[in-house]
Amino acid sequence: MPTKSIRAEFLKGLWAENPVFRQLLGMCPTLAVTGTVITGLAMGLATTFVLIFSSLVVSLVKKLIPSQVRIASYVVVIASFVTIADQFLKAYFYPISKAMGPYVPLIVVNCIILGRQEAFSSKNSVGRSFIDALGMSSGFVLALLVLSTIREILGAGTFLGSQVMGPWFKPWIIMILPAGAFLTLGILLGIALVIESKTKRD
Amino acid sequence: MSLSSRMIIVLTAVGLISGGFLAGVAKLTKERIAFNIQKEIEEAIVNVIPGTVQNQKLYEEEDLSIYGGQDESGQSIGYAVQSTGIGFQDKITLMFGINVSLTKIIGLAVIDQKETPGLGAKIRDWNAFLQFWENRNATGEIILRKPPAGSLEELSPMEINTITGATISSKKVLEIVNFSLERLRELQKEGRLEGKPDAN
Numbered sequence: 001m002p003t004k005s006i007r008a009e010f011l012k013g014l015w016a017e018n019p020v021f022r023q024l025l026g027m028c029p030t031l032a033v034t035g036t037v038i039t040g041l042a043m044g045l046a047t048t049f050v051l052i053f054s055s056l057v058v059s060l061v062k063k064l065i066p067s068q069v070r071i072a073s074y075v076v077v078i079a080s081f082v083t084i085a086d087q088f089l090k091a092y093f094y095p096i097s098k099a100m101g102p103y104v105p106l107i108v109v110n111c112i113i114l115g116r117q118e119a120f121s122s123k124n125s126v127g128r129s130f131i132d133a134l135g136m137s138s139g140f141v142l143a144l145l146v147l148s149t150i151r152e153i154l155g156a157g158t159f160l161g162s163q164v165m166g167p168w169f170k171p172w173i174i175m176i177l178p179a180g181a182f183l184t185l186g187i188l189l190g191i192a193l194v195i196e197s198k199t200k201r202d
Numbered sequence: 203m204s205l206s207s208r209m210i211i212v213l214t215a216v217g218l219i220s221g222g223f224l225a226g227v228a229k230l231t232k233e234r235i236a237f238n239i240q241k242e243i244e245e246a247i248v249n250v251i252p253g254t255v256q257n258q259k260l261y262e263e264e265d266l267s268i269y270g271g272q273d274e275s276g277q278s279i280g281y282a283v284q285s286t287g288i289g290f291q292d293k294i295t296l297m298f299g300i301n302v303s304l305t306k307i308i309g310l311a312v313i314d315q316k317e318t319p320g321l322g323a324k325i326r327d328w329n330a331f332l333q334f335w336e337n338r339n340a341t342g343e344i345i346l347r348k349p350p351a352g353s354l355e356e357l358s359p360m361e362i363n364t365i366t367g368a369t370i371s372s373k374k375v376l377e378i379v380n381f382s383l384e385r386l387r388e389l390q391k392e393g394r395l396e397g398k399p400d401a402n
Contacts (some may be wrong), residue, residue, distance in 0.1 A: 073213065094235075173320040
């Protein structure tokens with residue numbers, strides 16, 4: 001693994017190992033908070049914060065933690081950063097925090113984060129773990145943005161709260177309901193697979 | 203060192219460090235979070251009793267808080283009643299303003315709700331729902347108008363238009379308001395609304 005260049009380490013999170021489109025991890029927040037772009041973006045950034053700091057801490061202390069208790073230790077580290085993110089949002093972005101409801105505390109159980117600690121940070125240097133976390137969270141933010149943009153425009157006719165569709169447009173309410181999340185995600189996964197198989201063949 | 207003692211030491215240390223760290227963060231954000239919640243309530247009070255410049259909490263019980271609002275001259279101009287009840291999927295917290303003699307609802311605001319986006323969540327929407335709550339006759343029960351009337355003028359003073367596609371959410375809001383109204387009348391009879399302003 002250390003043979004990979006820094007650039008490749010970062011880029012793999014965006015496409016080849018994109019947490020949402022390729023690894024299908026973190027589906028719960030992906031589906032639940034992408035009804036509007038602002039909540040999708042806030043979830044992406046909160047997850048980015050938690051993932052980067054958890055990866056830094058885990059890669060720093062990896063040699064001190066006996067492998068029998070590693071998962072428990074990782075979860076405590078992750079939960080601490082999630083609590084910080086939650087408190088911060090409540091204190092400085094109260095309306096967004098309210099709109100996201102229980103999904104900020106639920107970042108604790110987002111598989112992307114624990115998955116990266118187990119698969120990467122616990123085996124790699126601090127620098128590489130940071131790049132990996134940055135790439136993975138960028139991939140996650142990107143996926144949430146694509147999903148929430150499609151859902152907000154079709155479901156409410158708005159983008160970031162401002163009207164983008166003309167008065168002729170009747171919002172498709174299904175797009176901001178859970179069913180719309182599944183439909184959009186399914187179609188996007190299909191597109192990702194088609195692109196992947198096309199590029200492989202070349 | 204044996205493995206089990208190492209495990210215990212590591213887990214204890216991780217727990218202690220994270221606990222200490224979080225205590226610090228909680229201390230830093232606590233005031234600001236309390237301020238946000240307080241501000242939200244203050245804004246809702248002014249929203250449901252326009253013209254309020256100061257308010258006191260007069261009464262509190264589970265799922266019901268009553269604030270008294272005064273205008274610039276210190277005259278009582280109404281009560282703001284914050285009430286929580288069951289909605290379609292989860293709790294709804296709302297606040298309505300009512301005049302001092304409890305005969306007229308001045309306005310309604312929704313503070314917290316988790317109704318279906320695009321349907322039940324319209325209970326927060328001015329045009330779809332909240333506008334109908336202005337100046338309702340509160341001497342009896344508020345009634346739901348279904349199918350909804352075409353305009354505000356067609357509604358009788360005790361009626362509220364149903365949100366199309368969200369009858370249950372509309373009904374639940376009415377239930378919460380009607381329940382609180384009844385409780386409010388009881389409390390007034392018992393003389394518990396003539397605040398001695400709350401010490402807090």
